[in-house]
Ligand SMILES: Nc1nc2c(ncn2[C@@H]2O[C@H](COP(=O)(O)OP(=O)(O)OP(=O)(O)O)[C@@H](O)[C@H]2O)c(=O)[nH]1
């Protein structure tokens with residue numbers, strides 16, 4: 001039997017195609033030449049090998065620059081609810097039932113727009129300037145009613161305040177909480193609705209109502225139990241790093257922190273205390289010096305305050321007076337919340353002398369720590385717990401539900 005060379009070539013090609021089809025999934029791994037796997041050039045089929053060579057993906061730290069781009073804490077939003085569907089005008093006409101009467105159905109209701117708190121959402125950056133609800137469907141003949149439109153949900157972070165013309169209209173502070181911002185228009189009536197003994201063949205049908213329209217301001221107030229308040233470079237972010245799992249940026253220049261960061265301090269009995277680090281405040285911040293005091297809104301919600309002072313500078317107690325003055329300017333009474341003074345940078349030589357002087361001048365408890373070396377941070381963590389327990393008791397006394405993390 002003679003087999004032509006062309007035929008042999010075709011068989012070979014078909015074999016190769018068949019083999020390649022049997023290969024389940026091809027993965028590209030560079031630099032792998034192990035004999036265990038079926039290596040086809042750069043591709044191989046062994047998944048176990050792939051997992052071996054795969055690098056562990058580590059969660060990247062978000063830089064302050066990136067965070068600033070993504071962190072939005074106020075937004076103006078226009079909400080237009082859906083309009084109702086129009087009612088139909090029609091008459092039933094069938095064989096042997098020529099004058100069947102009016103059978104125009106009603107239109108469906110327009111969709112509401114609801115702000116819904118979602119724990120996963122951390123800023124208002126995803127909020128667009130305009131939202132339109134869905135319109136209801138129109139009614140049809142044969143008494144068919146139009147379908148009502150579904151509700152549009154806008155996810156917002158925990159701690160969102162809703163304002164209209166500067167007046168607070170809603171405070172969304174719990175996961176899953178909803179606020180119906182605008183109501184959809186009612187559906188129109190079909191001509192069947194107008195059927196009466198006086199009018200057996202109504203020709204009127206109404207259009208659907210327009211949906212409600214509102215312009216709202218959304219403001220985000222960071223939710224935390226404790227707020228770190230201090231001058232720039234006092235070591236607030238270093239302190240938050242030392243006591244919690246948060247990793248805010250730390251640098252030797254003022255105004256490193258531009259956005260609030262929240263860290264969680266975990267205790268053995270599973271209680272968790274949230275601590276917020278906010279940008280530094282300077283004297284005259286209420287006159288918009290430094291970064292201003294607009295971000296002080298983030299400590300409005302904090303139940304107790306930790307004033308952080310850099311004890312290595314001359315006369316650190318003047319900073320404390322300035323901080324309290326600025327807080328009072330922002331909201332009267334804010335500086336009188338339960339508080340403690342954290343005397344930071346105790347590892348530096350000048351600090352010890354300043355601490356003695358500060359203790360003489362200050363009525364509140366002063367906790368000397370070093371965020372850099374971690375010295376005496378335990379005392380701060382324990383005192384934080386005391387403040388937290390005091391807060392829980394106070395809430396229980398008035399029958400309110402305490403904020404838990
Ligand atoms: N020696 C010493 N240096 C510290 C200590 N805590 C913080 N620092 C340093 O102080 C500088 C400022 O620290 P940050 O934590 O960024 O200060 P901050 O208060 O968050 O500053 P802003 O974000 O700008 O408001 C950094 O160089 C820190 O390394 C400390 O306990 N001892």
Ligand SMILES: [Mg+2]
Pocket residue numbers: 236237238248249250256257277
């Ligand atoms: Mg900072």
